[in-house]
C-alpha cells in the first residue's frame with residue numbers, strides 16, 4: 001500500500017498547488033480543509049504524513065498535531081508557516097512535529113521535506129513491525145516444569161500486578177530477560193512500553209542522558225530535546241539489566257529518582273514525575289557485589305524489594321527435556337523444517353550435559369541441531385560434539401510417560417552397563433538383579449533385533 005500524504009490547509013488554492021506538486025512526484029495525496037476534517041481522515045485512511053498549515057480557523061496546526069499523535073504515535077507531521085510564526089513551529093517540533101517549511105512555499109523545499117519525512121516514517125514502521133514480531137516471538141510461554149521453576153513462576157505471577165521493584169538474579173542465560181518481560185506482560189501496565197537499559201552496554205558518558213534525557217543546550221551539541229528512558233517508560237516498566245555494572249555516581253542519582261519519584265532532564269529545570277515500575281537484574285550475587293563495592297548498598301536495598309532467583313539449568317534437570325522439545329518446535333517452525341522431536345539418546349545426552357551457558361546454550365544447541373538434522377527427529381549426531389560425545393554414559397535417563405516397560409528396562413540396563421564399562425557384576429548389583437538376568441536379556445535383544 002502506497003503511503004498517503006494528507007494536506008491540510010483552509011485555502012483551497014494552496015491545497016491544489018500542493019497536491020499538484022506531490023502527485024507529480026508519485027505521492028498519493030488526500031486533503032482536508034480544517035483540523036477537524038483532518039482528524040477524521042487520519043482515523044480513517046491512516047496517512048503516513050500530514051502536511052498542515054499552522055494557522056487555520058477552529059483547530060490550528062499545533063492542536064491538530066497533538067490530537068493526531070494520540071491517534072497515531074508514528075505519524076509524521078510537517079507544518080507550513082507564514083509570517084513570523086517560525087517560533088511556534090520550533091515549539092511544534094519539540095511536541096513531535098517532524099519539520100516545518102516556511103511560506104511562500106518553494107517546490108524544492110516541499111519535495112525534499114516530504115521525501116525525508118516519508119523515509120523516516122517507513123523506517124519507524126519497519127522498526128515497529130520488527131519489534132512487534134520480536135515481542136510476539138518472545139512472548140511465548142515461560143517454560144518451567146521443575147518444582148523450583150514452578151515456584152518462581154508462581155511468585156512472579158503474584159508480584160506482577162503490584163508496582164513493587166523486583167530484583168532478578170541468576171547466572172547468564174537462565175532467563176532473566178524473559179522473566180522481566182513476563183512480569184511486564186502480566187502487569188496492569190502491559191499496554192504501556194517496557195523499556196530496557198543494558199547498563200553494561202552503554203558507555204558511562206552517555207548513560208546519564210540516556211536515562212534522563214536532556215533539554216536543548218544542555219551541553220555542546222545538544223540540539224533538540226532528547227527523551228530519556230525514564231520518559232519513554234512512563235506508565236510502563238523500566239528494566240535495568242546488569243545493574244552492578246553501573247557507575248557508582250550514577251547509582252546515587254538513580255537511587256534518588258527511585259526514592260523521590262522525580263527527576264530532571266540534563267540542562268532542564270523542570271521536575272518530572274517518574275511513573276515507572278522498575279525491574280533490575282544481575283548475574284552476580286548482589287550481596288557479594290555490595291561487599292566488593294560494585295553496587296551501592298542503599299540502591300541494593302531499594303531494588304531488592306522482591307527477589308526472584310532463577311537457578312542454573314544443571315540444578316533443574318527436569319526442565320531440560322521440556323525446554324528441548326519446546327526449542328525444537330519453535331526453531332523447526334522458524335526454519336520451516338519438518339522435525340517433530342528428539343530421539344531418546346539425544347535427550348539422554350542433553351540431560352547429562354552441565355549447561356554452563358544455561359537455557360541460552362541449550363537453545364543455541366537445538367537451533368543448530370534443527371538446522372543440521374536430516375531426519376524427522378533430532379538425533380545424537382545433530383547435537384554439538386561436546387554434548388554428543390561426553391565420553392561415557394548419561395547419569396540420567398528420560399522416559400515419556402507410557403513408555404513400554406520392556407523398553408525402559410532395556411535402556412536402563414544398557415545405560416548402566418555403559419557406565420560401569422560392561423562390568424556385569426557391578427551392573428547387576430546397582431540394578432538389584434542378577435548377572436544371569438542380564439545375560440538372558442542380552443540374548444533376547446539379539447534375537448529380537
Ligand SMILES: Nc1ncnc2c1ncn2[C@@H]1O[C@H](COP(=O)(O)OP(=O)(O)OP(=O)(O)O)[C@@H](O)[C@H]1O
Nearest residue numbers: 142143144171172173174175176177178283359360
Ligand atoms: N524458562 C524458559 N522458557 C523458555 N525460554 C527460555 C527460558 N529461560 C530462558 N529462555 C530463553 O533462553 C534465552 C536466554 O534467556 P535470557 O536472555 O532471558 O537470559 P538472561 O538470564 O537474561 O541472560 P544474560 O544474563 O546473559 O543476559 C532466551 O532466548 C530466552 O527466551
Ligand SMILES: [Mg+2]
Nearest residue numbers: 176177178241
Ligand atoms: Mg539478559
